[in-house]
Amino acid sequence: MAYSYISFLAAKTRLAQRMYDATKQFFADAELGSYVNESLQTFNALANSQRAEFTFLSSFPQTWYDLTTVANTLRPMTVTDTDVLEILEYHLLEPLTSTYPLTWAGSSQFTLADLLNAIQQMRDQLLSESSCTLTQQLVPSVPGRTFLNDRVLDIRRVCWLPQSGLGYSANCLLPGDTWAAQSFEAGFPQQVPGTPNLWIRSTQPPLSFDVDIQPGAPGNYDILTVDAGTALSDTTATVLPIPNDWVWVLKWGALANLLSRDTTSRDVYRASYCQARYLHGVAALMKAPALLAARINDVPVSVDAVREGDLYRANWQGLTSAAPDAVYYAGLNMVALVPSPDSTAYDVTASVVQNMPLPSADADQIQLGRDDLEAVLDYAQHVATFKCGGAEFLETIPLLQGFLRRCGLFNSKLEAILPYKEMLYGRSQEERSVNPVFQSDSPEDSRG
Numbered sequence: 191m192a193y194s195y196i197s198f199l200a201a202k203t204r205l206a207q208r209m210y211d212a213t214k215q216f217f218a219d220a221e222l223g224s225y226v227n228e229s230l231q232t233f234n235a236l237a238n239s240q241r242a243e244f245t246f247l248s249s250f251p252q253t254w255y256d257l258t259t260v261a262n263t264l265r266p267m268t269v270t271d272t273d274v275l276e277i278l279e280y281h282l283l284e285p286l287t288s289t290y291p292l293t294w295a296g297s298s299q300f301t302l303a304d305l306l307n308a309i310q311q312m313r314d315q316l317l318s319e320s321s322c323t324l325t326q327q328l329v330p331s332v333p334g335r336t337f338l339n340d341r342v343l344d345i346r347r348v349c350w351l352p353q354s355g356l357g358y359s360a361n362c363l364l365p366g367d368t369w370a371a372q373s374f375e376a377g378f379p380q381q382v383p384g385t386p387n388l389w390i391r392s393t394q395p396p397l398s399f400d401v402d403i404q405p406g407a408p409g410n411y412d413i414l415t416v417d418a419g420t421a422l423s424d425t426t427a428t429v430l431p432i433p434n435d436w437v438w439v440l441k442w443g444a445l446a447n448l449l450s451r452d453t454t455s456r457d458v459y460r461a462s463y464c465q466a467r468y469l470h471g472v473a474a475l476m477k478a479p480a481l482l483a484a485r486i487n488d489v490p491v492s493v494d495a496v497r498e499g500d501l502y503r504a505n506w507q508g509l510t511s512a513a514p515d516a517v518y519y520a521g522l523n524m525v526a527l528v529p530s531p532d533s534t535a536y537d538v539t540a541s542v543v544q545n546m547p548l549p550s551a552d553a554d555q556i557q558l559g560r561d562d563l564e565a566v567l568d569y570a571q572h573v574a575t576f577k578c579g580g581a582e583f584l585e586t587i588p589l590l591q592g593f594l595r596r597c598g599l600f601n602s603k604l605e606a607i608l609p610y611k612e613m614l615y616g617r618s619q620e621e622r623s624v625n626p627v628f629q630s631d632s633p634e635d636s637r638g
Contacts, residue, residue: 196556196563198549201226208571217574221280227548228277228438229570230558233593234546235435236474237600238615239562241482245539248531251511254326257481257540258433258523264544265480265523267323269437270427274309277441281577282448282455292424299455304448306422312443312468313430314418318343320475321627323431324521325417328410333383336411340396344416346520346625347496348389348399349507352409360508362500363389363401371402378402412507414496414520433522434545436478439471460579476622479615480522483541486514495621496520499528514538520621565596 202222203212211217234240246260258267272288279286284296294302317323324346329336331350338345348365352358366388371378375388386401419431432440446464449457484493491514499506499518506518509529514536518526527538547557558566568589575586605611 192555193557193559194555195560197552198223198226198554198556199552201549201556201563201567202552205567205570205574208567209574222570222574223549224277224280225570225574226556226566228441228573229566229593230548230556231435231546232438232569233558233562233566233597234543235433235438235478236594236597237562238479238543238604239559239600240544240546240557241541242544243539243541244544245537248514248527248534248536248538250533250535251530253507253526253528253530255525255527255538256326256523257525257542258323264542265433266545267429267431267434269430269432269434271306271309271422271430272427274430274437274441274444275305278305278309278444278448281445283577290425290427299453300448302424305444306424308444308447309440310419310422312440312447313432314343316432316440316443316472316475317416317418319472319627321346321416321622322433322436322475322478322522323416324414324524326412326414326524328412331386331405331409331411333404335392335398335400337398338396338413338415339417341418342397342415343418344627345389345391345397345399345413346416347414347500349412349500350386350401350405350409351412351507352405352407356407358385358407358409359505361385361387361505362507363387364500366390366402375402382406414524416521433475433478433480436471436475439468439475442471443468457579460576460583476627477619478522479543479618481517481519481525481540481542481617482614483617484517484525485537485539486527487537488539491516493517493519493617495624496524496526497621497625499526501624503528519617520625522618562596562600565593569593 202219205222205226206212206214206217209217214222242264244262244264246262257263258265276286276288282300284300287294287302292302321344329338348363350361350363363386367390371388371390381403383404383406386403386405388402390400392398392400420428422428430437442464446461446468448455449461449464481493484491494516496518506528511530511532514527514529514531516528518528549556572586572589575583608614
């Protein structure tokens with residue numbers, strides 16, 4: 191049953207009263223709504239309060255499924271650059287530019303290009319550092335080095351899929367380097383074409399990779415990559431490939447970028463605050479759960495990391511299509527059904543941390559427990575005060591600290607009532623554990 195004790199309008203009114211702006215002169219109604227919704231999303235991101243199930247159908251002989259785009263998904267990506275642009279303008283005391291084509295009507299401190307560039311830069315940086323959203327694609331397996339589109343930021347996995355009927359079967363390649371190849375496969379450059387075993391990432395940009403043994407038959411490399419988003423423009427809105435509830439991390443990063451420049455917009459204190467919020471958000475996103483469990487035709491199946499499958503169920507992509515008995519998982523969005531489904535349409539039930547349900551109309555009800563409401567409004571007040579700056583903003587830091595404490599308490603409560611919470615939530619983290627992005631798997635620790 192949905193919560194029905196406080197409406198969106200009532201929440202905005204309470205926030206306006208907290209800001210001593212009951213008539214909404216300094217804080218417009220839409221602006222207050224943006225702060226309430228961001229606070230709700232941040233709470234769900236850090237506390238994982240919204241957990242539910244949805245079901246989609248398998249397709250023959252499709253192996254990979256994106257949890258953000260399958261039918262009935264509870265984790266769609268719908269936030270656009272325009273949404274972020276508007277809240278940046280609220281924070282920076284600039285007039286809104288939300289009608290296309292966008293025209294800057296603000297101060298000389300910033301330009302429209304400044305804000306769009308900051309959003310685009312931090313979007314791609316967040317994708318690179320968190321690997322939250324993966325792309326699956328097929329690349330022809332031609333002799334020699336394989337070059338990828340310059341939008342590819344990172345390669346997370348490579349599998350060789352030869353054409354059928356030529357005497358070869360699919361082979362999941364393990365990552366290696368030149369030292370490994372020359373030490374354990376002496377003379378590998380002279381090997382006759384056959385089945386590749388290793389993929390070796392080139393150190394020169396743009397991204398490319400070699401294999402230890404050239405493919406002995408035509409086919410494709412099935413690869414998982416982290417890709418940059420498309421270029422933003424002032425003529426159309428662009429959906430951001432970031433989980434909805436985590437776009438606030440991008441926002442704080444963009445603000446840190448904008449307030450760190452050697453111009454009249456420079457604000458050292460607030461830029462430092464924004465950078466700290468960005469780094470905290472990245473660290474939390476890297477540990478965030480998404481898929482908790484799965485069932486095929488209502489029968490529970492194991493959920494494991496793609497790399498675990500590559501290591502312990504060798505060449506699983508070469509299995510004959512049949513009823514899937516496992517789900518392999520990478521990033522926060524990409525899953526594989528193993529083996530690939532046969533012609534039967536299977537019901538796949540995914541138990542996930544869903545997107546925070548957000549109100550839009552004034553009569554919509556806030557979907558939050560009564561005990562968490564004040565902490566969420568505290569944080570909304572803190573975020574709203576950012577545009578005031580100075581001592582007024584500094585004095586709201588305890589509201590942020592109380593909000594983060596409440597998120598921690600919510601997770602602690604889950605640990606108390608879920609004996610195997612570590613196993614459920616760990617499914618989303620297992621791939622990073624066995625296939626880390628950084629040496630320490632922390633972008634902050636890896637910066638020296």
